[in-house]
Amino acid sequence: MERSNSIDRRTFVHGAAAGVAGLALGGLPSPLGAHAAADRDAVIAKIASGHAAALTMLRDWIAFPSIAAENRNYPQGAEYMARLARDAGFANARLVPTSGKPGVFGTLDVGARTWLGLYFMYDVKQFDPAEWSSPPLEGRLVKKEGVGTVIVGRGATNQKGPEVACLAALHAFRAANVKLPVNLVLVAEGEEEIGSPSFRQIVLTPEVQAALHRCVGVVIPLGNQGLDGRVQVNLGAKGVIELELVASGEKWGRGPARDVHSSLAAQVDSPAWHLVQALNTLVKPDGHTPAVEGFFDDVRPIGDAQRRILEDAIPRMSEAETKKALGVTRWIADEAWHDSLVRLVSQPTINIEGLVGGYTGPGGKTILPHRAVAKLDMRLVPDMTAAKTLERVKAHLAKHGFGDLEVNMTGGYDPTETPADSKLVHAMMATYRKNGVDPLLWPRLAGSWPGATFTAPPLNLPAGQFGLGHGAGAHAPDEYWLVESTNPNVVGMDGAAKSFVDFFYELA
Known part of the structure; x- marks a missing residue:
């Protein structure tokens, strides 16, 4: 099975970064106190013992696609999402009606000082089974050379695999009888793949908006790692x-x-x-x-601060690897690699x-x-x-x-923007570094996601993508999510779940 030349709009540059030293998830150097460190270790142990259950969760969810463009599995897809949320600790998760497909909203209040918003999507792209090497709703485990064991299916990486990794982290906290270090607000939609026409209705529902106002920011779970192990922290999206x-x-x-x-x-x-x-x-x-x-x-022209971030990042990115990933041999007007990246961010x-x-x-x-x-x-x-x-x-x-x-x-x-000095970005960067990855700070993702609903008035919240792990083929045949890694630079599904545990502690 070969990776499609189609690049996920949310993760365009992930395959572009230069190689990085091997990733180590164990032995987190953390300022946590002894009690908190022991709690964390107990949670991490439960991720490993819950691996089979998490894989079953993902396979079952892949088998139940919600496709907005085809009006498939509505409102059942929203009800399925709400059940997954309740099982993970959002006891009050409920459907939010809109003029289109329903959303899902829930809170997990453990009495912590810090609140974090989680954005989920429960819909997936259309698919043609004839184009796939294994049935797109089966969730078949496949050995992929240079990667490891992957699960193949529509929605595997966009976004069900990363979202299951986040849910698996929450299940591990419950299994270990350890209190989360942060409170959570979950907002999910079922129309992301058709441009989120009703999402603002969900977010601006008074109860949802009031809950989000307490948050330091919002993240969408994502398998951010390229095969070289590098991750990218985006300060916005088109x-x-x-x-x-x-x-x-x-x-x-x-x-x-x-x-x-x-x-x-x-x-x-x-x-x-x-x-x-x-x-x-x-x-x-x-x-x-x-x-x-x-x-x-x-x-608006790129500002001085964003220009500095861009110029610092470009030397760390590989033109050859990007061309290989995209299947191209030249850029627009045969311009230089540097200029093509400036265009990618700014045009x-x-x-x-x-x-x-x-x-x-x-x-x-x-x-x-x-x-x-x-x-x-x-x-x-x-x-x-x-x-x-x-x-x-x-x-x-x-x-x-x-x-x-x-x-x-x-x-x-609309486009999104998040300050580089926000608590959310600092926590992302610190978590990646503590897990052995030197993240690439990038001014703006060339792709899009409905984060503008969070970053614009009336909420004005930082928002972005977070998560270790790897997947590919979003929107394409043979979409996959890495379950068990044989690549020393990249973590599998358990490592992705661990990254959320560490992120929660870092944010707190």
């Missing part, structure tokens, strides 16, 4: 808009109202060409620079995810399609907003003669 552009004879008032014979292209307008011509106006002749009027007006983008129209089966079918669809995503940087950017795209299309196109935004949110 925002995103996901949308469809639809050209049709009915809306246009030209072209056919149904598919017709292609010979009629001599006298009948083509909605498919109309869509292609509209798409061509969205970028400059170089094929990548956005050409929408006003698109860059709100882009908004307009990308075509897919084009659908007419006949795409075997052989030919001589038709003139009455309808064509383009699926786009746009990545946003501060101080762009999803709402204003969408209006600019609509205005641009109308100005250029394409006001008839349907513009259907299916999801999206």
